[in-house]
Amino acid sequence: DIVMTQSPDSLAVSLGERATINCKSSQSVLYTPNRRNYLAWYQQKPGQPPKLLLYWASARESGVPDRFTGSGSGTDFTLTINGLQAEDVALYYCQQYFTTPKTFGQGTRVEV
Amino acid sequence: EVQLVESGGGVVQPGGSLRLSCATSGFSFRSFWMSWVRQAPGKGLEWVANIDEDGSVTRSVDSQKFTISKDNARDSVHLEMNGLRVDDTAVYYCTREGGDLLPSSHWGQGTHVTVSS
Numbered sequence: 186d187i188v189m190t191q192s193p194d195s196l197a198v199s200l201g202e203r204a205t206i207n208c209k210s211s212q213s214v215l216y217t218p219n220r221r222n223y224l225a226w227y228q229q230k231p232g233q234p235p236k237l238l239l240y241w242a243s244a245r246e247s248g249v250p251d252r253f254t255g256s257g258s259g260t261d262f263t264l265t266i267n268g269l270q271a272e273d274v275a276l277y278y279c280q281q282y283f284t285t286p287k288t289f290g291q292g293t294r295v296e297v
Numbered sequence: 298e299v300q301l302v303e304s305g306g307g308v309v310q311p312g313g314s315l316r317l318s319c320a321t322s323g324f325s326f327r328s329f330w331m332s333w334v335r336q337a338p339g340k341g342l343e344w345v346a347n348i349d350e351d352g353s354v355t356r357s358v359d360s361q362k363f364t365i366s367k368d369n370a371r372d373s374v375h376l377e378m379n380g381l382r383v384d385d386t387a388v389y390y391c392t393r394e395g396g397d398l399l400p401s402s403h404w405g406q407g408t409h410v411t412v413s414s
Contacts, residue, residue: 223398225400229342233406234390234407237400240395278341278342280342280344280400285344285347287332287344289341292341
């Protein structure tokens with residue numbers, strides 16, 4: 186199985202500032218023939234199911250604000266929240282869907 | 298609007314079995330892969346199993362414990378769980394996947410499963 190490791194486990198950011206979450210996979214999730222990284226990011230607020238934010242490492246799901254940006258390739262990825270809003274307080278998970286089982290990182294808690 | 302509504306959770310003794318169901322609406326069910334993802338109390342997410350559009354291809358983290366099935370006539374997906382252990386206690390989410398190698402774009406609210414004597 187591909188192991189996904191996120192860092193940090195939690196971070197506190199002032200409103201309006203930038204939050205950066207890292208995600209590392211134990212093997213590459215880049216499929217060379219189509220040059221796509223099989224990596225997604227989810228947001229989970231308390232008492233709610235996760236919500237898909239980004240897929241293909243950097244493509245925003247419909248309706249996701251552009252302050253959420255994904256980057257990286259191969260084994261190292263980053264989720265950046267530019268200009269943190271109060272409603273962004275949540276847990277964030279990365280997931281590889283390059284192969285099954287589609288493993289998740291352990292999660293990163295973002296607080297204000 | 299895509300809707301996924303799980304049911305069938307509850308309390309079961311160790312070694313027991315349970316069948317979860319997910320009723321769907323708002324999309325062409327027979328055109329999508331479906332999956333189950335679970336979350337133990339205070340823990341992260343764990344992908345459990347998925348199934349292809351017509352129910353002929355299934356994948357699971359533990360094929361002895363989890364059996365996923367799809368009823369395209371009733372727009373529903375099920376998860377049979379056997380030999381349950383205390384560490385199977387979790388919220389089980391039904392999700393719609395974009396495809397075989399695509400993430401979960403839609404999630405239900407989840408159903409709670411507690412394994413306890």
